[in-house]
Amino acid sequence: LSFPTPSPQTAPPPRALYTHALNVQGRCLYELILYRLHESQEEEPNILVECDSTVLDSLQKHLKLYKIRRKVNIVPCLDLSLWAIIPGEQSGDISSILDKCADKTLVLTPDPRAEVMGWRLITKKKENPLEIVPGSHIGNIRDYHRHRYKQGIAEGVNDIPPGVALPLESNLAYMNGISFTKGCYIGQELTARTHHTGVIRKRLLPVQLSAPLPLGSIPEGAAILTESGKSAGKYRAGGDELGIALLRLANINEPLRISLPGDANVTLTAAVPNWWPKTTN
Known part of the structure; x- marks a missing residue:
């Protein structure tokens, strides 16, 4: 879904939390967004967990390890649909509009990761999101990934490989x-x-x-080199001409390239996202 960027001043109180499960070496295992469904502390806690669909089974096993003897039920919610309401090119404040839509759906909340990622919407599969968020239009998953690659937002096991990625290097x-x-x-x-x-x-x-390159043209973890052939980082994932890569900050302003199978090369440029804090290390 595409819509203008909401204003943080009038956005409703957050109902979502972005988090990760790490291993003992401090590397990322599971990337999660938690959604609070209960309204108050007096109510029985009811939390939705969003994860990469490819790790659903292993995440359930991981969570059950820490259940101990607590009365916690962990079950997949296969009857729900997840939508991203990403900011459109036009400016404006849609917070008041979305506030009026909140009672029509299970979850409608600002994306907890960054304002540039808009809002998250969770509905029953039978519900039409266009009826919930008037004035929006439905894109496709490719539109969503292009948007987050432009913004440098990592998501899923391809961008944040389990047991490999470090949380601070991944901008968490x-x-x-x-x-x-x-x-x-x-x-x-x-x-x-x-x-x-x-x-x-x-x-x-x-x-x-x-x-632009066909999907899968660049091998996972392909080395990114400087003009002189020095290692500058690794390519994580992408589509067409956009992607995300783990790069040494000292090399990001240099000409960079990736060697492809068949002695071919593709050049690339890196950029620091506008939503990052202005003072960064």
Whole structure:
């Protein structure tokens, strides 16, 4: 769905939380968005968990490890549909419009990761989102991925490989995905130490290729090289001419290239997203 950007001043209180499960080495395992369905602390907690569909089974097993003897039911919600209401080119404040739509659906809330990602909408599969959000139009999953690649928003196991990606290099602190004030959690030691030293040499960045390429043309984790052949990072994922890559910050302003099978090369340029904090490491 596409719509103008909502204004943060009039947006409703957040109902969503962006988070990750880490392993003991402090690397990302599961990327999650949690949606609170209960209205008050007096009600029985009821939380929806959004994840990459390819890790649904393994995530359920992971959560059940920490259930212990608590009376917690963990079940897939296969009767629900997830929509992204992404900002359109026109400006305007749609917060009041979306507020009036909130009672028509299960969840309608600002995306907790970044304002540029608009709103998240969860409905029953039989519901038509065009009837819920008037004035919008339905795009496709390719439109959604192009939008987030332009913004440098990582999502899913291709962008954030389980057991490989580090949370700070994946910009999770910029996307409200890390708390530095909560109590202990698995993977906290490396994450907190890296944060407090303030030295992060690589980050995920949006990249644009010199020419559109068919999906799968660039091997997963392909090396990105400088003009002199020095390693500058790794390509994570993308589509057509847009993608996302883990790059050394020292090299992002240099000419970069990827060597493809058959002795071919494709050049690419990286950019720092506008939504990042102005002072970054």
